[in-house]
Amino acid sequence: MTAKIYAIANQKGGVAKTTTTVNLGAYLAAAGRRVLVVDGDPQGNATTSLGVDPRSLSVSLYNVLIDRVPIQEALTLTDWVGLDLIPATTDLAGAEVEMARLMARERLLERALMPLHESYDYILIDEPPSLGLLTINGLTAATHGVIIPVQCEYLALEGLSLLLQTIQQVREVLNARLTIAGVLLTMYDARTNLGQQVAEEVCQYFPDQVFNTIIPRNVRLSEAPSYGQTILSYAPNSAGALAYRALAEEFMAREEKRSPNLVGNEA
Structure with missing residues (x-):
């Protein structure tokens, strides 16, 4: 077993990157997969969303990247069997300068993850809302592509061209395997014409990569992190939970159809 590594990225904040990372991870784990979430954001939202207090940590991703601490020492268990975490603390905010x-x-994270490749089915990297060295590290480490959450709101596609340029540059220079593994529509409100228009626009922009599953705007999804829980444990019957369960099923179905020979050759 060799882990399939995905970066969840969008330099725009508030588009549900962390929500997608932790909840997709939870449902993959619930389906019997071994999943590792890597919190690559100095805000540490994936860490707290999985019930881990960053203040209680002596080793985090910062120590792995900057101090070369073995990544196994940062490995943190969550309340979910099969769902583990490499946590982040605010120390990571200084990593960009020190990494330079x-x-x-650009390959610090890629090298750090190597000892864990045989231990997991999936490694999901929650990227920060920027296009700096931390994001570059995540894109370089991704063996199976990047998932881009896009919120169904005004100017949803604004700035995505910069992300796409970065992905192209990383593919050309650092990671020939990097592809767009999927585009996920989030915060969708079916009651508004705007939500429908944005969904149509995104589908036109990414005709082959948009997931069929759309994540609705759901208050339970917003509440769950404050309790240190995924939506699967906090409100398993909510609309948000049903959507992320459907996403996990679609994600795994895509994985089963995906040919290894196509990696690096997809649009």
Whole structure:
């Protein structure tokens, strides 16, 4: 077993990157897969969303990247069997500056994850809302592509061209395997014409990559992180939970159809 590594990225904040990372991870784990969430955001929202207090940690992703601490020492269990975490603390905010002086700085995360490849089915990297070195590290480490959450709101596609340029540059220079594994519509409100218009626009922009599953705007999804829980444990019958369960099923179905020979050759 070799882990399939995905980066969940969008330099725009508030588009449900973390929500998608932790809840997709939870449903994959519930389906019997071994999943590791890597919190690559200095805000540490994936860490707290999985019930881990960053203040209680002595080792985090920062220590792995900057101090070269073995990643196994940062490995943290969650309340869900099969769902583990590499946590982030606010220390990670200083990593961008410190990484700049290191050799092969774009590959620090890729190298750090290598000892864990045989331990997991999926590794999901929650990227920060930026296109700096932390995001580059996540894109370089991704063996099976990047998932882009896009909120169904005004100017949803604004700035995505920069992300797409970054993905292209990483593919050309650092990671030839990098593809767009999927585009996920989030915060969808079927009651508004705007939501429908944005969904249509995104589907036109990414005709082959948009997931059929759409994540609705749902108050339970917003509440769950404050309790340190995924939506699967907090409100398993909510509309948000049903949507992420459907996403996990669609995601696994795509994985089964995906040919290894196509990796790196997809649009």
